[in-house]
Amino acid sequence: MNLNYFLAVGLAALGTFLLRAIFLAAQEPPSAPKVLEVAMDFVPIAVLSALVFQEFFVDKPLLPSLGSALVALVLALTLGKDILTIAGGLLAYFIFTGLI
Amino acid sequence: MPDPSDSVTPRESFLAGFLAGCPILVGLLPFGLIYGASARAVGLSFFETVSMSLTIFAGSAQLIFLNLWEDGVNIFALALTIVTVNLRLLIYGSSLVTHLDKPQNLFWGLVRAYFLTDESYSISMANFLRKKWQNATFFYLGTALPTWLGWQCMGIMGYFLGTFLPETVPLEMAIPMVFLTLLISVVRASASRRAPKLIAGIAAGFAAIFLAKLPLGLGLIAAITIGVTVGVVATGIFSRIEKVP
Numbered sequence: 001m002n003l004n005y006f007l008a009v010g011l012a013a014l015g016t017f018l019l020r021a022i023f024l025a026a027q028e029p030p031s032a033p034k035v036l037e038v039a040m041d042f043v044p045i046a047v048l049s050a051l052v053f054q055e056f057f058v059d060k061p062l063l064p065s066l067g068s069a070l071v072a073l074v075l076a077l078t079l080g081k082d083i084l085t086i087a088g089g090l091l092a093y094f095i096f097t098g099l100i
Numbered sequence: 101m102p103d104p105s106d107s108v109t110p111r112e113s114f115l116a117g118f119l120a121g122c123p124i125l126v127g128l129l130p131f132g133l134i135y136g137a138s139a140r141a142v143g144l145s146f147f148e149t150v151s152m153s154l155t156i157f158a159g160s161a162q163l164i165f166l167n168l169w170e171d172g173v174n175i176f177a178l179a180l181t182i183v184t185v186n187l188r189l190l191i192y193g194s195s196l197v198t199h200l201d202k203p204q205n206l207f208w209g210l211v212r213a214y215f216l217t218d219e220s221y222s223i224s225m226a227n228f229l230r231k232k233w234q235n236a237t238f239f240y241l242g243t244a245l246p247t248w249l250g251w252q253c254m255g256i257m258g259y260f261l262g263t264f265l266p267e268t269v270p271l272e273m274a275i276p277m278v279f280l281t282l283l284i285s286v287v288r289a290s291a292s293r294r295a296p297k298l299i300a301g302i303a304a305g306f307a308a309i310f311l312a313k314l315p316l317g318l319g320l321i322a323a324i325t326i327g328v329t330v331g332v333v334a335t336g337i338f339s340r341i342e343k344v345p
Contacts, residue, residue, distance in 0.1 A: 005148055008175035012165060013155035015183030020216040023193035025209030027202065038335060039328050043195040044225040045290070045297045046304035046327030047188070048283040050320055051218065053305035055276035058312040068273060072280050082123055082281045089277040 061097065068093035113235040117242020120227060123281075124219045125250045127274030131159055132251050136258020138163065142170045146259060153255045157248070158217065161185045184316045191324060192221040199228040200237045212237055215244035219278075226282040229289040293335055300331030 056065045072089030079085065108116075139149040144166075156162055161182045168178045193216060203209035223243040224236075233239050283301070290297050304327025311319035 002148065004175055005144070005169070006151070008169070008178050009148075009152050009155060009165075011175070011179035012161070012182035013152075015179060016156055016158060016161065016186045016189065017214065019183065019186055019189040020193060021210055021213035022190060023197040024200070024213035024216060025203065025206060026197075027206070027209070039332050040195050040198065041293060042297060042300045042328045042331030043191060043324070044222075044229060044286050045283070045301045046324045046331065047192070047195075048222055048226075048279055048286055049301035049305040049327060050308035050323040051222070052276060052279045052283050054308040054312055054320065054323075055279060056273075057309050060273075065273070068277075069280065072277055073284070076281055076284045082278075082285075085281045085284075086123060086126065086274065086277040089280065090273055093273045 064093050064096035067096040108234045110235045110238040113233060113238040114242040117224070117227075117239035118245055119242075120223050120239075121219070121243035121246040124223065124275070124278050125246050127276075127278055128159075128219070128247060128250045129254045131275070132254025133258035133261070135159065135162055135166075135251075136255040136260075137262025138166050138258075139255070140259050140262050142166050146256075149255060149259050150252070153252055156182065157214070157251070158182075158186055158189075159251065181316055184318065187318075187321050188218075188324065189216055191321070192216055192218075196221055196224060196240070199225070199233075200240060201235065203237070212241060215241060215248060217244065217247055219247045220244035222279060222282045226285040226289070229286055293331075293338075296331050296334035296338055299334045300327045303327050303330040 056069050068089050071092035072085050075088040076082075076085040135153070136149060139152070144152075152162055152165065156165070164185055165178065165182055168181060173181075193213070196216070200212070203212065220240060220243045224240040227233065227239065227243075228236060287294075287298070287301070304323050307326040308320060308323035311322050313319065314322060
């Protein structure tokens with residue numbers, strides 16, 4: 001058994017867990033000033049946009065990614081069904097990757 | 101899925117969350133397989149592989165861990181790197197906690213903290229912004245369960261089947277597609293500050309592309325911070341414009 005490995009995993013896990021727990025485990029989460037309350041309103045959209053743009057456009061072929069994102073966007077806005085959007089987007093990516 | 105405005109039991113909330121969390125599996129499973137296969141390739145034992153998944157439970161951070169471990173990086177530097185990569189969880193927690201019920205006790209609070217991931221946060225928030233949920237903590241835990249089960253099981257499968265996996269695992273775009281549907285859902289659910297939110301989203305998105313190469317995954321945190329800052333500034337500008345007669 002590699003003790004160094006478990007020490008590294010243990011430290012990383014402890015640090016990660018503390019990040020998770022600071023707000024979620026608190027009985028009375030620290031109350032934020034007004035400006036931070038406004039800021040929190042933008043966190044979900046900023047997080048998701050950052051994840052989406054990074055996942056689609058970093059280290060991936062641009063045209064298939066862009067094409068499939070547009071197809072998924074159109075499907076989401078017209079059909080409004082998550083599963084169909086994901087399936088359609090994946091199919092579009094598969095087709096565009098083959099074509100380009 | 102039950103209407104969250106009706107009286108919803110904890111069990112119904114949990115089940116609704118579980119069903120909302122299932123689509124993410126399509127994209128998550130290949131990454132779990134990759135983790136298991138990579139862990140074995142690096143020379144970890146089965147117990148070492150599973151223990152990391154159970155304790156750290158953060159996909160990208162685990163893959164970075166393997167890379168650094170293989171390179172022989174000092175264990176304290178390695179742990180610090182992983183914590184830095186996961187800094188975004190702090191932002192997620194501060195945002196999510198405003199929608200959850202107060203934890204019954206410290207243990208319950210620690211349990212729900214353990215399950216905080218990109219996936220459980222995104223799926224929960226997309227639903228919480230649409231409507232206020234009763235027993236929101238159970239919904240959130242329901243969204244987390246498919247991710248947890250899928251990640252643990254696929255890690256184990258990847259460990260044993262790793263050598264049989266093709267080099268290019270398909271479905272690389274599945275997770276981005278899931279995040280895209282969640283993003284659209286969040287935009288649709290935005291009742292207030294819609295224009296500033298769109299601007300914030302665009303700013304965060306482009307920042308994420310341009311800052312992607314920052315070390316330790318700091319690009320994502322920087323992009324989120326930029327997006328939020330732009331959103332707050334835009335809110336101020338829009339409210340001033342509205343006040344002008």
